[in-house]
Amino acid sequence: xxxxxxxxxxxxxxxxxxxxxxxxxxxxxxxxxxxxxxxxxxxxxxxxxxxxxxxxxxxxxxxxxxxxxxxxxxxxxxxxxxxxxxxxxxxxxxxxxxxxxxxxxxxxxxxxxxxxxxxxxxxxxxxxxxxxxxxxxxxxxxxxxxxxxxxxxxxxxxxxxxxxxxxxxxxxxxxxxxxxxxxxxxxxxxxxxxxxxxxxxxxxxxxxxxxxxxxxxxxxxxxxxxxxxxxxxxxxxxxxxxxxxxxx
Amino acid sequence: xxxxxxxxxxxxxxxxxxxxxxxxxxxxxxxxxxxxxxxxxxxxxxxxxxxxxxxxxxxxxxxxxxxxxxxxxxxxxxxxxxxxxxxxxxxxxxxxxxxxxxxxxxxxxxxxxxxxxxxxxxxxxxxxxxxxxxxxxxxxxxxxxxxxxxxxxxxxxxxxxxxxxxxxxxxxxxxxxxxxxxxxxxxxxxxxxxxxxxxxxxxxxxxxxxxxxxxxxxxxxxxxxxxxxxxxxxxxxxxxxxxxxxxxxxxxxxxxxxxxxxxxxxxxxxxxxxxxxxxxxxxxxxxxxxxx
Numbered sequence: 001x002x003x004x005x006x007x008x009x010x011x012x013x014x015x016x017x018x019x020x021x022x023x024x025x026x027x028x029x030x031x032x033x034x035x036x037x038x039x040x041x042x043x044x045x046x047x048x049x050x051x052x053x054x055x056x057x058x059x060x061x062x063x064x065x066x067x068x069x070x071x072x073x074x075x076x077x078x079x080x081x082x083x084x085x086x087x088x089x090x091x092x093x094x095x096x097x098x099x100x101x102x103x104x105x106x107x108x109x110x111x112x113x114x115x116x117x118x119x120x121x122x123x124x125x126x127x128x129x130x131x132x133x134x135x136x137x138x139x140x141x142x143x144x145x146x147x148x149x150x151x152x153x154x155x156x157x158x159x160x161x162x163x164x165x166x167x168x169x170x171x172x173x174x175x176x177x178x179x180x181x182x183x184x185x186x187x188x189x190x191x192x193x194x195x196x197x198x199x200x201x202x203x204x205x206x207x208x209x210x211x212x213x214x215x216x217x218x219x220x221x222x223x224x225x226x227x228x229x230x231x232x233x234x235x236x237x238x239x240x241x242x243x244x245x246x247x248x
Numbered sequence: 249x250x251x252x253x254x255x256x257x258x259x260x261x262x263x264x265x266x267x268x269x270x271x272x273x274x275x276x277x278x279x280x281x282x283x284x285x286x287x288x289x290x291x292x293x294x295x296x297x298x299x300x301x302x303x304x305x306x307x308x309x310x311x312x313x314x315x316x317x318x319x320x321x322x323x324x325x326x327x328x329x330x331x332x333x334x335x336x337x338x339x340x341x342x343x344x345x346x347x348x349x350x351x352x353x354x355x356x357x358x359x360x361x362x363x364x365x366x367x368x369x370x371x372x373x374x375x376x377x378x379x380x381x382x383x384x385x386x387x388x389x390x391x392x393x394x395x396x397x398x399x400x401x402x403x404x405x406x407x408x409x410x411x412x413x414x415x416x417x418x419x420x421x422x423x424x425x426x427x428x429x430x431x432x433x434x435x436x437x438x439x440x441x442x443x444x445x446x447x448x449x450x451x452x453x454x455x456x457x458x459x460x461x462x463x464x465x466x467x468x469x470x471x472x473x474x475x476x477x478x479x480x481x482x483x484x485x486x487x488x489x490x491x492x493x494x495x496x497x498x499x500x501x502x503x504x505x506x507x508x509x510x511x512x513x514x515x516x517x518x519x520x521x522x523x524x525x526x527x528x529x530x531x532x533x534x535x536x537x538x539x540x
Contacts, residue, residue, distance in 0.1 A: 056436055084438035095433035099451045109437040112447060154433075161437060 007070060009034045009165055009196050010055060015064035017050055024050045026220035027064070032165070035194045039207035039228075042217035043243065048200040051217070052167045055198065056087040069164065085114070088163035092170040094150040096142040102153045103129065103138040106160045114161065121160070128156040132186050148179030152186055165196040172203060204247055208232055216240050285513060289506055314503060317490045324483035325507040327400070328472040331482065334404045335472075336465050339411025346412060347419025353441070361416070368413035374474050380406030381478045400482075403475040411468055418460045422453035466512045483507060 008031040017025040024047045032038050040048045053059045055066060057073055057080050066073040068083060096105050106125040110116045129138055132152035142150050151171055158166055168187065172180040184206050191197055191210045201207055207214055208228045215225040216237075224237045235241050349361030368376065380402050387396045426449055434444040476484035487504045494500075 058432055058435060080435075081438045081440065084436055087436075089433075089436035091429060091433060093427075093429050095427075095429035097430065097433070097448055097452075108447065109439065112443055113438045157437070 008032055008067075009036075009069060010198070011065075011067040012051075012055075013065045013067075015051070015054060015061050015066060017047070017054060017059065017061045024220055025054075025061070028217070028220070028222055030215060030222065030225070032196065032198060034164075034196055036212045037191045037197045037210050038199065038213050038215065039211040040198070040200045040215045040217060041202065041204070041207060041243075042215075042223075046217045047220045048217055049169050052089075052169055052198055052200055055165075055167060056084050056089055058089075081113075085161060086164045088158035088161055088166040090151070090154050090158050090166065090168050090171045092173050094142070094147070094154045094174075096150055096154055096157070098142050101139050101141055102134065102145065105142070105153055106157045109157065110160050125156070125160060128159055129153075131159075131189075132156045133182075146179060147175045148182045151175065151179075151183045155183075155186055155190075159190075165198065166190070168197060168199040168201070170200050170202065172201065202247075204232070204244075216243065218243070285509060288509060292503060292506060313494055317486075317494075321483055321486055321490070321504065321507070324481065324486040325511075327480075328469070328475075328482045328507075329511065331400060331404055331407065331472045331475060331480075332465070332469040335407040335411055336468055338404065339408040339468075340415050340461070342408070343412040343415025344419050346416035347423070348445070350416060350420045351423055365413045365416040365420075368409045369417060371410070373407070373410050373471050374477065376409045377403065377406035377474050377478055380409065399478065399480045400475070403472075403478065403480050406478075407468060407471060407474070411464060414464050415461070418457050418464070419453070422456040423449055425456060426452055462515070465515065469512055469515075470508060 010032040012028060012030045015025050015028045016023065028047070028051055030038070040051065042048050050059055054061050055068065055073065057078060061074050064074065068087060071083060072078070073083060096102075097108070100108060103122070103125055106128055107118075107121050110121045110124070111118055126138065129135060132155060134149060134152055134156075137145060137149060137153075142153070145153065155166075155171075171187070172183050175183060180203065184203065187197065187199070188206075188210050199207070199211070211228050213225060214228050214231040216223050216231070216235075216239075218239055224231070224235060224240045231240075232244065235244055346361050346365055349357050350365060352358045352361065371379075381399070384397055384402050384405065386398075387394050389395075423445075430448055430452070431444060434448045439447065472482060473484040475482050476488070479485070483504055487500050491500045
């Protein structure tokens with residue numbers, strides 16, 4: 001496997017995905033380079049979440065190709081575990097393990113999956129807790145944390161696996177406006193450190209600020225894409241204009 | 249406090265989020281307390297006494313008789329407990345495996361587990377007991393080793409069959425009741441399916457399985473008297489012997505259930521789960537129990 005710096009980190013080509021008779025993705029293509037931050041926006045049901053769930057093989061695709069660091073995801077012999085070690089994911093509903101403390105949530109995967117040394121993992125985990133500004137919450141159970149705090153634990157949990165790219169699936173959609181900011185700040189810091197991020201989001205101001213490239217999807221296709229300034233200020237497609245006029 | 253005060257406190261006016269008002273005086277709430285057991289005990293003894301009084305036989309006092317037979321009955325009851333505990337242990341172990349089989353990714357494992365579960369769950373317990381009694385040999389020989397299978401061992405096996413099927417359904421139900429996000433989170437962290445089950449899913453299921461599992465245990469303990477029908481010398485058999493020896497007094501059948509009451513009440517009320525996992529797994533239960 002080559003890790004050519006020139007090659008896109010994630011390369012999506014003509015992806016089709018159906019749930020039964022319902023075709024959710026109708027030929028989507030995009031390239032994401034190392035260190036880039038990509039925001040995918042669009043109305044509900046346009047296939048945004050489905051698309052990023054295809055990248056770490058939580059959903060399979062019927063047609064097309066997804067290359068993650070040169071590894072084909074649409075392959076029946078795909079080693080899903082190897083793929084998922086490289087691709088982190090953060091969910092809308094946090095999905096922390098409620099029977100484990102914040103620290104244990106972060107430490108579990110590196111110890112059990114990557115078989116790393118417990119002491120070292122604990123050190124990393126404590127550093128990550130500090131990074132997401134949750135010192136003192138190490139021994140709290142998810143049920144004892146606020147939504148924003150849980151989401152930051154979830155981000156730390158994903159980071160503990162040292163992924164090459166992280167997928168954020170509407171991670172602030174379940175939060176109130178105040179706590180949204182604490183989570184967005186964490187993601188922004190990650191982006192500034194050079195982490196490759198693919199975000200599905202409804203936070204337009206945030207997308208404008210951090211994204212290198214914005215994709216607008218509607219009914220399973222990419223309607224328009226471009227760097228944030230061009231995208232938000234000089235949208236060409238009428239569908240994009242209509243969507244933006246309702247949101248901005 | 250008025251309802252509006254609660255609403256401001258929780259910053260919501262969604263109907264589902266409104267905390268119910270605390271019950272004020274006049275409302276009646278029944279909670280089973282240990283002393284209720286003594287009320288039942290007294291009721292049994294008094295009615296036995298009346299039954300004794302209306303008979304004109306020259307018999308020893310009822311209490312003398314009960315005290316005389318007590319050691320034997322107690323021994324019989326301990327035998328019932330042994331049968332129920334062993335049947336529960338075997339049933340839980342095999343049932344858990346069967347339950348996991350029902351959610352297996354291998355089609356034939358899933359179908360076979362489903363079939364076995366359905367067969368034993370939908371057969372009457374007594375039929376299964378007879379099934380074990382008459383279909384199992386009185387001894388089995390493996391290699392040169394002969395293992396005798398006395399009636400009480402067969403009773404354990406017979407009773408563990410329905411327990412197994414019910415535990416299988418409890419396990420399957422608990423696993424399926426967890427939100428799919430837990431599976432997805434574990435998958436996205438590169439857990440194998442086995443790791444996901446053992447590290448993420450099953451630990452959370454323990455909490456969900458405990459109440460139905462305790463119910464099953466209470467029901468099984470009551471069902472151990474079925475063993476008397478197939479000739480195991482448990483408490484009901486011995487009660488029958490005492491009954492005939494002492495001349496047909498009806499109070500015996502009021503006395504024996506007390507053993508069950510005392511045991512089941514204690515077991516279900518003070519089972520470890522209430523205390524051991526309070527902070528960790530049973531946290532949410534605690535919140536449910538706590539009033540506003």
